[in-house]
Amino acid sequence: xxxxxxxxxxxxxxxxxxxxxxxxxxxxxxxxxxxxxxxxxxxxxxxxxxxxxxxxxxxxxxxxxxxxxxxxxxxxxxxxxxxxxxxxxxxxxxxxxxxxxxxxxxxxxxxxxxxxxxxxxxxxxxxxxxxxxxxxxxxxxxxxxxxxxxxxxxx
Numbered sequence: 001x002x003x004x005x006x007x008x009x010x011x012x013x014x015x016x017x018x019x020x021x022x023x024x025x026x027x028x029x030x031x032x033x034x035x036x037x038x039x040x041x042x043x044x045x046x047x048x049x050x051x052x053x054x055x056x057x058x059x060x061x062x063x064x065x066x067x068x069x070x071x072x073x074x075x076x077x078x079x080x081x082x083x084x085x086x087x088x089x090x091x092x093x094x095x096x097x098x099x100x101x102x103x104x105x106x107x108x109x110x111x112x113x114x115x116x117x118x119x120x121x122x123x124x125x126x127x128x129x130x131x132x133x134x135x136x137x138x139x140x141x142x143x144x145x146x147x148x149x150x151x152x153x154x155x
Contacts, residue, residue, distance in 0.1 A: 005030050005035065009028050009076045012028070013026035016040035016041055022043055023053075024078070024109065024111075025041040025053035025078055026038070026041075026077070027076065029070065029074070030074045030076065031073045036065065036073070037064055039053045050084065052085050053078065053085075054085035058070065058075070061073065071094075071095065072095060073094050074096045075098075076098050076099070077098070077099040077100070079100065080099045080106070081099065082103075
C-alpha cells in the first residue's frame, strides 16, 4: 500500500505544476489505509513561504479530524521533506513518513535546502541570519502563565 499512497503524492506534485499552482511537491496523510488529507505546494499561489505540500496536508488533516495530534497517521511525500516540514511531521506526531525523490533531486530542480541544513546546528552567533536573545526574564512570563493555567490543552 505504501507505493499506492506515494504515487498519489507524486501525482499531486505533477498536477500542481501542470496547473500552475506552485512547486513540484505533493503529500497525503493516511490513516487505516485511507487518505484523510492531501496537500500540494502552494507557496506562490498563497504568497505563503510555509505552504509546502507536507504542511498543507498536515493542516488539512488536522482540520478534517479536528485535532492537533496525528498519531496513527502516516505521511507520504513526493520528495524528502525540507527541515521545516520534517519538524512539522515530528510536531504532528505522525507515526511515519515515506518519500520518493530525495533532497539532491530537489536541489537539481532549483529547490536546494543545503543552506538550511548547514544553518540549523549552528549557534545564534554563527548563523547567517543575525539573531540575539533579548529580555530573557520577560520572555519567561508566557511559560509561567502556561504552567499556572488550569485551562491549557497539553500537546
